[in-house]
Amino acid sequence: MDWGRAKNVLIYAFLLLNLVLGYQLWNDLREQADSNLDITALENNTQQAMDEKNIRVLAKIPTETPELPKIAYRFVDDTQTGKLTDLSVPVDSRLIFTPRDLTAALKDNLPDIGDYRYDEVASSADVFVLHPLVDGKWPLFKIELKLFNSNQKIISYQRRAIEISYPEEEKPQRVLSASKALGNLIENFLPEGSVVTEVELGYYGEVFDSDAHLPAAPAWRFMLESGKEYYVQGISGDVISPNTEKTKE
Missing domain, CATH: 3.30.310.160 (YycH protein, domain 2)
Known part of the structure; x- marks a missing residue:
């Protein structure tokens, strides 16, 4: 047996194994970092609920809390x-x-x-x-x-087609922070194993046929990997899940 050649083969094999293990470790650390993106913005009890319910947040949690008014819209x-x-x-x-x-x-x-x-x-x-x-x-x-x-x-x-208007009696109000809205969802509404993939601020209004002006309020939208969506009203904090057509407080 050529011990010199065998020794070289073993060395190369160990190097290759180390490269594979190193890549796997780097990939695991990256996934762990991604799965905990921005969770430091969440309160301790929310982070604990995430661990207990195996919930992951892969979306960036916005820090903006602008002052926005409620609006009205009607179908043209x-x-x-x-x-x-x-x-x-x-x-x-x-x-x-x-x-x-x-x-x-x-x-x-x-x-x-x-x-x-x-x-x-x-x-x-x-x-x-x-x-x-x-x-x-x-x-x-x-x-x-x-x-x-x-x-x-x-x-x-x-x-x-719609027409948007701004009722004079509706004054701008500071919206609820995304971290607080998400914390409420995680602790009270999201099922175990949920993965939050998107967080965005916009407006949410009821959709039904009417010639009248319909109200719409600022709301945070939270999308899950499963395709389910939740909205948290930016002023009252009410939670809306259109998939179940049920509003929760």
């Missing part, structure tokens, strides 16, 4: 509202990720497309979902503009 009496409308010229679906180019491409069909924002978590391969923006910044959740995609081209759209 438009002959095209709610109907599927074909685009005069199909648009490359890749433009959905470049808002400025998308606005330029769709402005003839949808002149106010710049007042909407793409919602990646609510979209699918065939349907892109956008929400109207309040003050050009905050998405009005549950109100949707849908762009239908086929063969990598946006070919049609569907929406219910």
